[in-house]
Amino acid sequence: MKVVNGHSGGSFLLWTLAVELVLCGSGVYSIEGTKSCKLLTESDSERKVLSRLEPLTHKNFTAENKSTEEGYTYVFQLCGDAGGIPGAGVVQVDSKKTIVIGMYNSTQAIGGSDWVMLIYGNGEPYDTHCSKESRKAIIMISCNRNIDAGKLEVELETRDKEFNCFYLFELDSSAVCPVIQSQLSSGSIILIIGLCLVAVYLIGGFLYQRLIVGAKGMEQFPNYAFWVEVGNLTADGCDFVCRSQNREEAPAYRGVATEHLEEEPEERDDHLLPM
Numbered sequence: 001m002k003v004v005n006g007h008s009g010g011s012f013l014l015w016t017l018a019v020e021l022v023l024c025g026s027g028v029y030s031i032e033g034t035k036s037c038k039l040l041t042e043s044d045s046e047r048k049v050l051s052r053l054e055p056l057t058h059k060n061f062t063a064e065n066k067s068t069e070e071g072y073t074y075v076f077q078l079c080g081d082a083g084g085i086p087g088a089g090v091v092q093v094d095s096k097k098t099i100v101i102g103m104y105n106s107t108q109a110i111g112g113s114d115w116v117m118l119i120y121g122n123g124e125p126y127d128t129h130c131s132k133e134s135r136k137a138i139i140m141i142s143c144n145r146n147i148d149a150g151k152l153e154v155e156l157e158t159r160d161k162e163f164n165c166f167y168l169f170e171l172d173s174s175a176v177c178p179v180i181q182s183q184l185s186s187g188s189i190i191l192i193i194g195l196c197l198v199a200v201y202l203i204g205g206f207l208y209q210r211l212i213v214g215a216k217g218m219e220q221f222p223n224y225a226f227w228v229e230v231g232n233l234t235a236d237g238c239d240f241v242c243r244s245q246n247r248e249e250a251p252a253y254r255g256v257a258t259e260h261l262e263e264e265p266e267e268r269d270d271h272l273l274p275m
Helices: 006-026 043-052 186-214 223-240
Strands: 059-064 072-077 089-094 098-111 115-121 137-143 153-158 166-173
Touching: 043 098, 059 153, 072 115, 089 137, 089 166
Parallel strands: 137 166
Antiparallel strands: 059 072, 072 089, 089 098, 098 115, 115 137, 153 166
16 A cells, blocks of 8 residues: 555554454453453362363353243353353343343352363342342353354253252353373384384385395395394304203213123133144
8 A cells, every 4th residue: 555645654553553442342352261250269170170161262152042931042151241241151131131140250160071060150139039049050061072162052940949049051062072092002102113114124125125136035135134144143142042051062971881891711722732
């Protein structure tokens, strides 16, 4: 864009800053994430559970409850202003008014291996039900590897008790799924890599000896002379270490037979003398 004078660049800069301020005010550039939730009792374990839900922040989830005559619509946001109401985590909307069911400044987070239960308390008090206690929302987030964030469903609303009434919602998400661990150990991976290298060495060496060098028979084996010598040396070493007898046996001592040492009777040759 060609700038005619200095006022064009200044006007464009001011307009950009104004847009950024508006967006920041509406929460678009909010980077707090799950840190915006205030836990009833601050703990590392609950904060760790909340961090698993980080991919679900800055999103509005809506659900309709058509089982009642009023036909309420519910809006849920993780650690953000649901329905644009500051501090509201879950709100109930109808044609007449909007009721805050739970606040994210009163959060509890309980997690398992493949699920997280998020509790928003300190909502608006009931008018006549549940001893006029504050409303409370429970959002059950279950593992589903096929979707990043599913549809919010209204499962239950208990308001016929005197105390501990709550709204129960369900939501499927891959964010709470456990990390898939590799089934192979490090030793198995190293063994597989070693076998692959040996296979490449044998096949490549065989092709080189046969096609380039023109070797035949056992000479096609890569580095045949070296491996033959290694085999002989290994056999000699094994023979030297494992055998308990010497190869050259000393001549065994033999006793002299006594029957050959018996003196033979003296022969007389007197009959040969002349008379």
